Amino acid sequence: MYKYHCLNPISGVGLEQFTEDYVPVSDAKAADAVLVRSTSMHEMELGPDLKAIGRAGAGVNNIPLERCSENGVVVFNTPGANANGVKELVIAGMLLASRDIIGGINWVQENEEDGNIAKDAEKAKKAFAGCELDGKKLGVIGLGAIGVLVANAATHLGMEVYGYDPYVSVDSAWRLSRSIRHAKTVDEIYKDCDYITIHVPALDSTKGMIDADALNLMKKGIVVLNFARDVLVDEEAMIDALLSGHVKHYVTDFPTPAMAGVKGAIVIPHLGASTEESEDNCAKMAVKQIRNYLEHGNITNAVNFPDCDMGYKGDNARIVLLHHNIPNMLGQFTRVLAEENLNIADLANKSKGEFAYTMIDIDSEVPEGVTDELLKIEGVRRVRIIE
């Protein structure tokens, strides 16, 4: 029996994929698996049985990855599962920044009692006129699941699209429309574009990337869209640029007290992935990955351990080890098993950065005591024997 806990509301369409072998628990510290969306886990204690965290979404900056790795907790996310939801809101954001739709709607609401509203609207509407997206230059920074969809969609709106991503994956490159132009430096995007949208993860290397220097390179009247994370933008510099009129609009999915009321800021309450479809997709993918790991030891889409898959576990035991990526680990594992006269039927070993993962199928039962012997090996963070 496995216990799971949801730190945020997770779509029932996903949760119903847990079998009767899974029970929800109200205490996260008692869980084998935790499902989370945006709740910060940085201050949370990790329970002793916690084996997996399923982030029903893309960004994992709310999860203490290093602590999870050291505790042998695999952190999964759901790449691409909410990308379409975000893409559609980014397009909406570009339209909101181009046409004063919000001002116009507010005017109608303010004049709801006006018996001549139809006639008066014809006079008032010049205050809400805007420009079209067709023919404008859009710069997309980060061509992953979301960036590619935004870039491709924008070409269908007649925009001239430039993409920048020095680490673009082969899969993303295949999905990108041929009409997207390759920006070799981010400065090209800053200098040339009328709209700039950021779709990179919040990493030490990306935090604050839209700072005063970047903003100064941009054209006067630029529209900047940020549906990735607030920390990517230097908020003080952005507020100065909005107040001076250098930036026409900053469309952001991340409200902060400082930005909420600033003129020119269009602030949305983190709604990018809040669609039925995205929520269902993320929950289904997260549950599937957690089940595959807990029941079979297979890892797909983990951010802190490598992908590793030996298929469905058969009748015999499968030993899985989460460990540091250091020399002679396999030699030490097989020595422990040889001492117990255990025959290895199959084995896989993969690494990702400082951590590695080993799966070993044994064609007999595993005697008690083997887990403790394996845990004594320096660098081993967790051992699971899946019977």
Ligand SMILES: NC(=O)C1=CN([C@@H]2O[C@H](COP(=O)(O)OP(=O)(O)OC[C@H]3O[C@@H](n4cnc5c(N)ncnc54)[C@H](O)[C@@H]3O)[C@@H](O)[C@H]2O)C=CC1
């Ligand atoms: N507003 C919302 O509700 C949502 C926000 N997000 C945010 O959007 C981010 C991106 O999401 P996905 O596209 O799904 O992720 P992804 O992992 O598919 O794509 C990220 C891309 O950024 C690129 N990248 C990394 N560093 C870069 C740099 N310095 N310059 C240019 N490119 C760089 C990577 O190579 C990758 O192609 C997430 O990390 C998350 O923070 C994601 C989903 C929903």
Ligand SMILES: O=C(O)CCC(=O)C(=O)O
């Ligand atoms: O679950 C959510 O609504 C947040 C989505 C998000 O920001 C992400 O997937 O990175």
